[in-house]
Amino acid sequence: AYWPASGSLVVKNLSARYSQTGPKVLHDISFEIKPGERVGIVGRTGSGKSSLTLALLRCIFTEGSVFYDGLKTSDLNLDALRSKVTIIPQIPELLSGSLRHNLDPFDQYDDATLNDALRAAGLFALQADMDEGNITLDTGIASGGGNLSVGQRQILALARAIVRGSKLLILDEATSAIDHKTDTAIQMSLRHELGRDTTVITIAHRLHTIMDADKIMVLDAGRIAEFDSPANL
Ligand code: ATP
């Protein structure tokens, strides 16, 4: 059977640190997210939001266990895990080269698939803000993505996630001011374009982003202060 079939996530007693002897930045966190749920994570700066995303992919030192679609991630090969979960970081890195190369580095998909993903991710917002006329798959990306704004890079990263068919998508919303149009494009695609079987975790800096989330997690100093539906908070 194809794994992952769903984006369910079960986290048990997860602690994390950035170095083997460093201080814990997450303390014994446990929670569950059902397939297809939309979860918003909020908390003040330094509360551990980005660290949680890194811990889920085992990019930092962790204790405890994480089950993704029923499988314990410590039993999985790291490449397999990271190819099946997409994290869109606060400032996505892009590869220099074409847009196509960024969406499909291993040349696995046809142009129609890539164009559909760009459209779904909100290419039109991106298009309007670039001076170069029409964006195509051959449009060049400067090293690191320097010719694109942070919001535009997030849109491309989102398109990449759509192409990969990730069942678990984690968006670490950019803190820097994203213009309203780009922000709207990102929220629209998260709401409407991703299948309802895709679990989406959004680390939010603006309240309106998570107003319609199924659940909201409030992190405080590396611990979960609240985890409930917006109506119950
Ligand atoms: P923000 O809203 O500013 O993005 P955040 O909630 O994402 O904040 P984290 O980046 O997860 O917060 O930081 C949690 C803790 O981990 C903080 O104490 C921070 O200093 C520490 N930390 C973050 N990155 C590193 C790092 N690369 N090395 C060591 N400690 C780090």
Ligand code: MG
């Ligand atoms: Mg952060």
